[in-house]
Amino acid sequence: MSTSSVSKGCFVFKPSAKKRKIVGNEEHFRRGCEEKDGCALRYKLCKQLWDRIISDTESLQDELNKKILDGLLDFARERSGGRKHGDWAAQMRASEIPTAALMLGVNVPDHDVTFQSLSELLRSSVGPYVASLQAKECGLLKHLMKRVLERITGGVVAVDEEEDEEADASQIQTGAQCSISNLCEWYKGKFKKSTGPNPPVVVIFKDLEAFNPKVLQEFILICSRYVQDLPLVFVFGIATSPSTIQNMLPHSVSSLLCIELFHSLSCTQHLSTVIDRFVLTPSFPFKLNGKVMQVLISIFLYHDFSVRNFIKGVQLALLEHFHSQPLSVLCCEKDVALDVVGHLQPKDLERIRGLPSFKRHVEAQTKEEQAELLTDDACLKEECKKLIKSLHGYHKNYFPVLRCLHALTSSLPRYPLGKQIRELHLICLENCVWESEDYGTAMKLLRMLSKDELGAGVQRCVEILEQETSKTMREALERLQELLSKMKGLDLSDMAPPAQEPVITSPVRNLGKKTDLFQLQKTLLQMNETRRSKRLSPFEILRNETVDFIETLVKSHLSPPETQPLHEALYYGSSATVRRHLNATPRTSIQAALSDPYFYLQNENLRAEDGGVSNRAPDICVAYKLHLECGRLINLFDWMEAYSTVASAAEGADPEAEDFGRVDEIRHARFIRAVSELEFLGFVKSTKQKTDHVARLTWGGC
């Protein structure tokens, strides 16, 4: 690189953009498959699903926020309009600023979307004067003022500060200071002639808790002076509880506001809707297996409550799936997938043969068929088509039956199969649900339900199944309807156990006599026997019939996806990757890097057995390893001696030589650098107890 400059100095050379080779996105999807077509197809499918997630979540969010936003809009409209035609009482109230306190919950990352749609809606239906503010841009009152004025007038406002020197291009008026009185003048000038109700000036405080209370108080005080001329409306976004307002604002300020509360949907409900839309549906071909699902849900419940992050997690899984699994070309709608099977390359077919689920499937066939499947490509393709059809069929039945089972069990005492459908889904994904103990309890409880409860449950199942179109589900529906109508046909007299029950001499009477423990046990068992054998009422028979039918449905349709051949194409299962990406552990990574440099550097020289560190490792690793052997206080000189010995051994010096392990300048400097790096990473710090020592900040060691 050279310059035409004659003077001596530092020059920056930016890399020219042309030289960089632009790699198409498709190229990244080539793991495990060399054919260009496969990559492109995988990229295309991934992009489709990705876009679908985004557009669907947006519409879902709008749908969910609609109610609360409508309430807010009405509020803004009404409060601004109502001021003009005031009766006596309204006139007395006019000095209050209408304020909407919007309760959003602690899932702060989701708030942005809500506020965005809120301000868009306000702009389109109430008026253009909407300013939304974030606490971090309003540290001082003058910044707050500046933001408000900028956003409402749409221009740039001068603030009394050097940094804004160049910003006076389009001021509202020359030399204008940012104050509400200027805003008021501007507003009056705008609506001098109009007679109807003027649009309100809406100021949205996105994160009320983070605002400096003093700034907020002063702002409200100033605004209240102009409320007669300027129809102001405030919106407070509150993450915790409404009492924050009282904590932040003294009575003299809060008495200037007329606060109304608005509650948004709770984040768990929101998550349920999202799961309903993306996970519990056969129409979305990409699926997550139990472990990944568990990771995503626990991140949600344990860490952030953020639906947006949950969706990001699903997107990450989607990307990883298409990126790492060559057979993800089959992860699409049924018709498309069948078409793709026809064009599969021999290599892909080999991969299919290698799939564990397919191997299991093959083993279940007869000898001749096995041979055919393993050798004949055409036959394999036919089989694949059949399997894909059955996989899609499985999903078509799985979800309705899951919903039915949930409808029946979600109201049982102590929720043996979970309160939320996602819990039941997780159980079903992991194992065969009917083998679990909880399932047994649930069925036992179902067999004890009253007529009304069971009837309501079956009714819900019928409603769920009515929306389904597949043949098996139609049949199940008919059967359930039949059971339901029978149940309704029973009248009260049938409910009671038949009266002509033969009176057996109750063994309970014998209990009056003195008995030993063994005797008692025997009698109780006997009683149990007789109760079981007693004749059932028609309702009980019907109830057993219903529950039996439900059980057969569950057994035939709720088997875990791992039992289905070819499930690998649709299900993403690497929970470790998702966890690593979404729930990063920086501390663990640093420790891994320091104690095992090979893990990140992948240099054969650094490979060390039995958890030790090779002496060729970077200085900081050696210093780290040595410091682990020390107690709470480390003598720097001893540490340096030890380091120096290791360093000379690494240079291949003769251990017998006189200057082995001697500290020279270079080693000294390297050691000091390593120590200060460790200090920066927070492993040691200097201490005042002993000047030539440092204190360890971590526990444990070798």
Next chain:
Amino acid sequence: MTGPLQHPGYDEEKLRKIAELLPCREVQAELLLSLMGQPEHRSYPAIFIYGHRASGKSHTINMIMKELELPHVMVSCVECLSVALLFEQVLLSFFGADAAALLPRGPSLSDFVRIYRQQCSDSPAKQTRYIIMEKAEMLRDTDANLLPALLRLQELVEDNVSVILLSEIVWDKFRPNTGCFEPLLFKCETILEQILSKDRHPSYSAEFYSSYINILLGVFYSVCRDLRELRHLAALNFSKFCEPLEEGKAKESDTHKLWRNIEPHLKKAMRTVYLREVSSLQWEKMQEMEEKEAGAVRGLSAHTHVELPYYSKFLLIAAYLASYNPARTDKRFFVKHHGKIKKTNFLKKNEKTSNHLLGPKPFPLDRMLAIFHSVVDSRVAPSASIFSQISSLVTLQLLNQASHDDQLDAPKYKCAVSMDFICAISRTVNFDIVKYLYDFL
């Protein structure tokens, strides 16, 4: 009551009008006028008026200035984010926009004085000019030289100008330690009843309204003497007061009956709308509703429940424990097989008072995390999201950062939630927090 206002140099008609507009403020108005002297006379350089909120300071001054058409400017000090705004407003209203435009960016006090003198030599004052500063207590936070300079502005600009400061705080709290020119002080006191009775409802007689005001003051006078607030309350509850009249159950003269009707209602108002637990609009709606439905509208402080992620709850619990337990006792609470340590053994002299009375103490992050790992029932990896939860608890103001922002140097926090709040939180995760609190041992 004194007679009508009299002062040489002003139109008597106008003075009578002022007296009408300022009920109960005749004495003050007269005093003020005598201080101001005749319009052409030099006035006293600085006057300081103080009195409780809404005792009519600004109103009195405003009326006098407006009615007598004296040259003046009203400046609210809250609004003056910078002195520039203050100077601009003064120059603008005395000499017009051209003068205000002369101010440089970021003007200093001497700029202001220079421009003022320039302008004033062009158009010298025929009458005294008044600069009225509302909420003057804010001036204490601005530049140290501003207040002394304003007090001697007359000398500085050599013009007939007088500065009137209005404040809720006594002058003793203003006096700068470098000394300054003492202004004349006088105090406004509150007389409510007559003023309140002034804004009566058009469709009812004055006596009726003043009897209502009497009742209202009987309830609220002990808690609130703020005229504005009382006015607001009067307006809100008046319709309820009139209800029996409209239904024909009582006549205007039936004071006792009316009182019985309104009294419980006003008491309820004191608990809710006066504290702004419910907004005035909701209050009006509640009045329209039946009694039993009205219970459905809950006040602001009724919603204290906060939904938090699982680990955030435990982090908050750990922070609470770290804030209210002495660090020495951690071993006893969080180490298994700690042996028997009785409370008396490690009770120090100064720790006999309850920690809950002393308030939260700052604790380092490490201690909080150590407690967190010990109270949470599963193994939790120290992942980034645990740390980000701590900072989001800080932004939600459930934790306060007690030291500076430097993350490298072991930050310290304080727990900012109440005992009730933390008990509610720990109940949701089945954690018996009382067992872990040193104060309740």
